[in-house]
Amino acid sequence: MQKKTLTPERAGLRILAVFLSVSMVSSNSLQISPVPPKPRVGEDVILSVTGIPNEVRFYDWYRGNDIAADNQILSYNRNDSKVSPGKRFFKEAEIQSNGSLKIVNVTKEFQDKYTFSILANGLQNKEVILEVDDSLVTTPxxxxxxxxxxxxxxxxxxxxxxxxxxxxxxxxxxxxxxxxL
Known part of the structure; x- marks a missing residue:
């Protein structure tokens, strides 16, 4: 049996293949960021989601420490745009077609941990902590x-x-x- 030697060309191709694999995995990873990062009381905030694979059909949002049914805010079906409210649904929550969660008229009570969950090549969850700025700003x-x-x-x-x-x-x-006088 003849032993193959690793030529500089083959080594370069292997390094390129590894680099492309890693960059593809990282570009498809879920990311959530609040916009604005720390909203003031009364402002709207979007928990903006990026990196969702195209084959995902359902999005789920949870509020609290785990993804139990008791903590579900809502579920969104991408096929028919149907929103199903969960046990922790609140009227200020609005799902967007890209999976992002918009919360209108934020109050201090909305400060919590939120989890976005999808099923694509297995269950994928991403958590974000929403911090609300309740400091008073006096503007005439x-x-x-x-x-x-x-x-x-x-x-x-x-x-x-x-x-x-x-x-x-x-x-x-x-x-x-x-x-x-």
Whole structure:
């Protein structure tokens, strides 16, 4: 039996094959990222999913520590776009056709661990922690500031003080000119 030697050309082809295999596996891996990364209370957030294989027919979203039926938010069928709510479904949750989960009007109560699950070449799960920023931001709104009544009260008070100062000044001026009575 003749022993094959590894030529530089064959070694290069093997390295290229390994590199392509690794890059194909990594490009098809599930990824989830919240957009924005840390939403403020009242904002919308999308738990954006990428790397879903084309042959997947169902998406499942869970909330909590495991993918038990009691933690299922919803299931989505790609074939007919049917959404089936789970036991942890909430009205602010909206599934998108690419599998991403949109949560509208986020509150601090939505801060939790979320798991995206698909069945493609076996069960694949990807988890993400949603952090919600509940710090107060004071930005003046269109109706911020003083009411009309408060402004009128301030104007009247200023006018009264000015009139009192004028009357006091006139009295003091006359008192100094004529001397004491």
């Amino acid at each position: 709104g269109p109706n911020s500031g003083l009411s009309g009544g408060a402004i009128a009260g301030i104007v009247i008070a200023v006018v009264v003080v000015v009139i009192a100062a004028i009357v006091g000044g006139v009295y003091a001026f006359k008192f100094n000119k004529s001397g004491p």
